[in-house]
Amino acid sequence: MKDYIRRSAKFILYIVVIFVVLLGIVPYFLDGKSITDSYQELMGDSRFTLVFGLLLAYGVFYPLAAFTRKERHLNGSFAQNRDKFDRAFAALNYVKTLETEDRIVFRKKSMLSRIFQFNEDAITVFTKENPVVVTGFRKWVVRIDRIIDQYIAREV
Numbered sequence: 792m793k794d795y796i797r798r799s800a801k802f803i804l805y806i807v808v809i810f811v812v813l814l815g816i817v818p819y820f821l822d823g824k825s826i827t828d829s830y831q832e833l834m835g836d837s838r839f840t841l842v843f844g845l846l847l848a849y850g851v852f853y854p855l856a857a858f859t860r861k862e863r864h865l866n867g868s869f870a871q872n873r874d875k876f877d878r879a880f881a882a883l884n885y886v887k888t889l890e891t892e893d894r895i896v897f898r899k900k901s902m903l904s905r906i907f908q909f910n911e912d913a914i915t916v917f918t919k920e921n922p923v924v925v926t927g928f929r930k931w932v933v934r935i936d937r938i939i940d941q942y943i944a945r946e947v
Contacts, residue, residue, distance in 0.1 A: 795854045801909055803850035859929040861936055864922040866943060876916060879938035885914065893919040
């Protein structure tokens with residue numbers, strides 16, 4: 792729940808920052824309008840408040856759609872299949888940033904990639920659970936899972 796609230800607040804903050812930059816600062820440099828004049832014009836327009844409200848609502852539900860928890864069944868234990876996980880993450884330019892007894896956290900190598908993903912690029916593998924649980928950004932978790940499937944299929 793803590794991750795959900797943090798991700799939602801972060802996404803809403805990014806939406807607000809983008810609106811301030813695009814609708815406040817850009818008109819100042821293009822037309823010479825002050826930021827307060829632009830703000831008063833926008834708040835007077837009901838279409839703007841509707842669109843902004845819809846974007847805020849999307850920000851609240853974004854973490855539900857964008858992040859997932861996937862169970863990964865293995866042939867054997869995690870220790871026997873560890874090399875497949877390491878190769879799969881390396882193939883997608885992930886590096887191990889934290890390893891404890893029960894979980895491993897991988898993050899993107901590229902700082903630019905981290906910024907574009909709002910610094911929510913961490914994928915966590917819970918190794919003590921059976922089946923192994925992989926959590927993180929849905930797109931990358933699915934890709935990691937497919938690569939691990941390929942490595943397991945080659946072995947059999």
